Amino acid sequence: MSDAISQALFERARAVIPGGVNSPVRAFRAVGGNPVFIARAKGARVYGEDGAEYVDFIGSWGPALLGHAHPDVVRAVQEAAEGGLSFGAPTAREVRFAELVRSFYPHIDKLRCTSSGTEATMSAIRVARGFTRRDVIVKFEGCYHGHADHLLVKAGSGLATFGVPDSAGVPEGTARTTLTLPFNDIGALEEMFASRGAEIAAVIVEPVVGNMGCVPPAPGFLQAIVDLCRAHGALSIFDEVMTGCRLARGGAQERFGIRADLTTLGKVIGGGMPLAAYGGRDEIMSVVAPLGPVYQAGTLSGNPVAVAAGLATLERLVPELYEKLESLGASLEEGLRSAASDAGVPACVQRVGSMITLFFCEGPVHSWKEAAACDTKRFASWHAGLLSRGIYWPPSQFEAAFISAAHTEDDIARTVEAARASLKG
Numbered sequence: 001m002s003d004a005i006s007q008a009l010f011e012r013a014r015a016v017i018p019g020g021v022n023s024p025v026r027a028f029r030a031v032g033g034n035p036v037f038i039a040r041a042k043g044a045r046v047y048g049e050d051g052a053e054y055v056d057f058i059g060s061w062g063p064a065l066l067g068h069a070h071p072d073v074v075r076a077v078q079e080a081a082e083g084g085l086s087f088g089a090p091t092a093r094e095v096r097f098a099e100l101v102r103s104f105y106p107h108i109d110k111l112r113c114t115s116s117g118t119e120a121t122m123s124a125i126r127v128a129r130g131f132t133r134r135d136v137i138v139k140f141e142g143c144y145h146g147h148a149d150h151l152l153v154k155a156g157s158g159l160a161t162f163g164v165p166d167s168a169g170v171p172e173g174t175a176r177t178t179l180t181l182p183f184n185d186i187g188a189l190e191e192m193f194a195s196r197g198a199e200i201a202a203v204i205v206e207p208v209v210g211n212m213g214c215v216p217p218a219p220g221f222l223q224a225i226v227d228l229c230r231a232h233g234a235l236s237i238f239d240e241v242m243t244g245c246r247l248a249r250g251g252a253q254e255r256f257g258i259r260a261d262l263t264t265l266g267k268v269i270g271g272g273m274p275l276a277a278y279g280g281r282d283e284i285m286s287v288v289a290p291l292g293p294v295y296q297a298g299t300l301s302g303n304p305v306a307v308a309a310g311l312a313t314l315e316r317l318v319p320e321l322y323e324k325l326e327s328l329g330a331s332l333e334e335g336l337r338s339a340a341s342d343a344g345v346p347a348c349v350q351r352v353g354s355m356i357t358l359f360f361c362e363g364p365v366h367s368w369k370e371a372a373a374c375d376t377k378r379f380a381s382w383h384a385g386l387l388s389r390g391i392y393w394p395p396s397q398f399e400a401a402f403i404s405a406a407h408t409e410d411d412i413a414r415t416v417e418a419a420r421a422s423l424k425g
C-alpha cells in the first residue's frame, strides 16, 4: 500500500489524467496497489512525496544505468540548458553523440536521433519497408517495441499486464501486416519464411526480452533471425531500446557477438532525458529523407539538452562498470534463488547482466506462454511485501528489474533480506 500523500495525489491525478498516470504500468494495477508518487531520486534511491526512501530497481524503466542524478550528467544538462533548450538546427554535440554511438556499435554506419523508443522502432520499421519494398513485419509474442499501431500486437508487459492482447484503435488492416511467432522458436520462424518469405520486410526482436520479464534468447535463436532475413531479402531489426548500452556498451549484439541490419536504441542512451535512435548500414540508412524516399522527422529530435545527458552517460560506460553490474547481478540472482528455495516457493530467477526477474513458476521461462503461466497473485503479494520494506521493484511479473552502477553489495543484501521476508508473507 502506498502512503497517504501518494493516495491523495493519486485521487487528484485520476480526475485529470487517464488512470492517474502518463504511462499505464505506472498505475500498479497488476499488483492491485496504488503507485508511490516520487519526489526525487539520487543514486540507487528514489524518495516518495512523504519522504520515504526506497532502493530502486525500476531505474526509470531502464535509463538510470549510472544511477539517478549522476553529478556529471546533471552538470552536462545544466550547462547545455544555459545555452538554449532547443534550436531545431544541427549541433556539434549531436555529431559527437552519433560518432560515439557508432564506435560502440560498429555495424551502425549511420543513425538518426528521435525522442522516444517508440519513434525509433516505428521509424526502423518504415525504413525496412521502404528499403525492401515489402509490407509484412514479423515480431515475437511478449516482445514490446513501443506503442506504434503495427507493433501493438501480442506486445508483453503493459498489455500483458492488463490482459489486452491488442489495443483498441489499431485498424485491423494495420495489425494484419504484423505476424507474430513464439519467442525462441526457430522452427516456427523457418516455417514462416518458407511460406511467406517473399512478403517479409523485417523481423523485429528484443534480443534479450525485458518486457515479459527477463527472458534470454535460446542458443542460435538470434543468429537464425539474422541468417533467415539475409537469405530471404528481409532485414533483421534488433530492438535494443532496453538492452542497448545496458548488457554491454554495444548492447546484446556485442554480448552475443551478433550483428543485425538495423538497431534501435533508447532509454540508457538518453541518460534519463527523452532521446532514442535508430541506425544501420549505410545502404539501408540512405533511404531516409533527405537522402531518400522514407520520411521521418522530429521538432525535438537530437534536442541539445537530451543529447548532452546522453553524451555524459555514454562517456562513462567503461568496462569496470559492466563488471560491477555483473557481480551485483550475480549476488542478487543467487540471493533471490536461495530465498525462494528456502521458502519452498516454486520460482525461477532469470538474469542477463543487470536485467533480472523472479518468475513465480518452476521455469525456466523461454516464451510468453510460459511467462503467462506464472502465479501473478503470489507476485503481487511479494511486491507489496518488498514495497513495505523499502524496495521499489517493478509492479508487474512481466517487467524486468534493473540494477544500476549506483547500487552497492549492501543494497543487494538488504534487498535479498526483504525478498526473503516477503516470500514468507
Ligand SMILES: *Cc1c(COP(=O)(O)O)cnc(C)c1O
Pocket (backbone or CB within 6 Å): 115, 116, 117, 118, 119, 121, 144, 145, 146, 147, 206, 210, 211, 239, 240, 241, 242, 266, 267, 276
Ligand atoms: C521501452 C521500450 C520501447 C519504447 O520506448 P519508449 O521510449 O517508451 O517509447 C521500445 N522497445 C523496447 C524493447 C523497450 O523496452
